[in-house]
Amino acid sequence: MSDAPKAGRGHIAIRDLTVRYTQHGSSIDAVSNVSLDVQPGEFVSIIGPSGCGKSTLLNIVAGFLKPSDGKVLLDGAPIKGPGADRGVVFQQYSLFPWMSVRKNVEFGLKMQGVSANARTSAARTLLGLAGLLAFENHYPDQLSGGMKQRVGIVRALATSPQVMLMDEPFGALDSQTRVVMQEILTNMWQQLRLSVMFITHDIEEAVFLSDRVYVMTARPGRIKAEIPIPLPRPRTPDMTSSPTFLALVRQLKSLIREESLAAMGGELGARGLEGFDRSLAGEGMQAVL
């Protein structure tokens, strides 16, 4: 399975996907009629306002959720459930606290029945490359946030998945660590050429990392725009001040702003505020009288 050539594999195709959550009888569409592609070896980011269904989308591809409507295919086959062919990096820290760093990285291989020796040497190689070999016997609680997330990425990579699904993996990190992690990730991806579906709130992050960026609308999430990122590879931090980069960021910002306003509009519309004011005024008048 893992011996198959990587080229041409790891194609995610989402077709007319709708995801409906049912709660206490009432149902809401979190994602509505979404179609998108992640080509083999492509780095694709998805951005959108909070609550627009980004995590839902990722959970569908990961196999944690089932589509209410539409199809999700990985290399032409429908996704049945979670599996080691898709590495997932979560927004929350998700290392097993009871396993050492190395055991965490070994876990996926252990589940595949790889022998203990082979597992250990694979894990140590990966940890060495991530600069974490000195911490192989530490427990996750002994690591900083950035290190934990790096171990999380290494763990997801250990089973040689065809695709990586990352749900705001750096969301919990401070901005300096975040920048470092982005650089690590882009370099790593440059080497491995996996398909990556990357979810983020951070527009600069999306532009810096991606080949393509999808912008989603406020709930129910649809695809609002698809923006190719023509920046050359490998990406370097000084590119973030290039005119192309800045223009892309500006374009994405205005797209997101429209949607964020739309998302807020439902709850904080001008009319709603007016009504609130008027009723207050009315009360005030009554109290005076």
Add this chain to the structure above:
Amino acid sequence: MQASNLRVVDEDREATGLFVAAPAGREHPQPTGLARTEDVLRAAPRPPSAALPPPPSPPYFRLLAWARQHLPGYVLAACSLIGLVLAWHLATKYKLDFYIRFTNIPTPGEVMDKVAQVSQSKRFGTHVVLSLRRIFLGFALAGVLGIGLGLLIGRYKLMRSLFFPALEALRPIPAIAWVPISIMLWPDNEVSIVFITFIGAFFPILLNTVSGVQAVDGVLLRAGRCLGAKESALMWHVILPGAAPQIFTGLAVGMGVAWVSLIAAEMISGQFGIGYYTWEAYSLITYSEIVLGMITIGLLGLLCSGLIRLVGKAAMPWLAFSTQGGER
């Protein structure tokens, strides 16, 4: 604290350079121009010790630090215990009779004489060994069944609806209330005492296991599943260790209740055992034996719960670094 934070930042920076290189341990087809794993490893030699903590301070300082941290605690503990024995000694020596009556209570000295006396004979030892055996059997059974059933009930709705109502109906009945039925139920007195002990330990272990399983972080289950873990592997590698801290809480509580139940059962129906010994001493008006029995029961209980705590510490080494919980 300070030092480790600094180290972490340093690590992150260093890692950037390393990750520029190929991070795969396996054979990915390498386009030309990209570094191979082996080259990278050779190109970036970095002693693993670079990020280790600074060398420890000299032993003298460590001893001083240790003493400063722990000595006050030990001194207070000693005072507390000495105070208790002293109060006992004074109350019994002067035969305090002030609503509560110390007239018949043996002095610490008399009890010590008794200790010397029983250590000569084998009878006392037999009582202790028998009690320990009952505890061990009842508790082991409760542990296996409580943890096993708790994992199933905590994990599967079906199991929960199937077993929980029946168990909830039995739970409010204290183990001691089972004594008469137990004597009728089991053919052998020994078995019925073990059964009472089992009942006492079972429910705390079961309930703590169930709530431990239900408290396992969902993201860890997801992580396990997308790393390829099947249900049984998830149970063994994720759910069990995830629930382990609460399981051990259940074991510790269960051990306490097991002793309560055992002593009561022995006093009522036993022919041997430390509970029986204590009650018999009362019937035979050998007062110092009563107190000896009590102290022995206390010590054995302490020993057993200490053992559980020790096993828990050894089985869950990661908790030493956990940031959860109030007391360190």
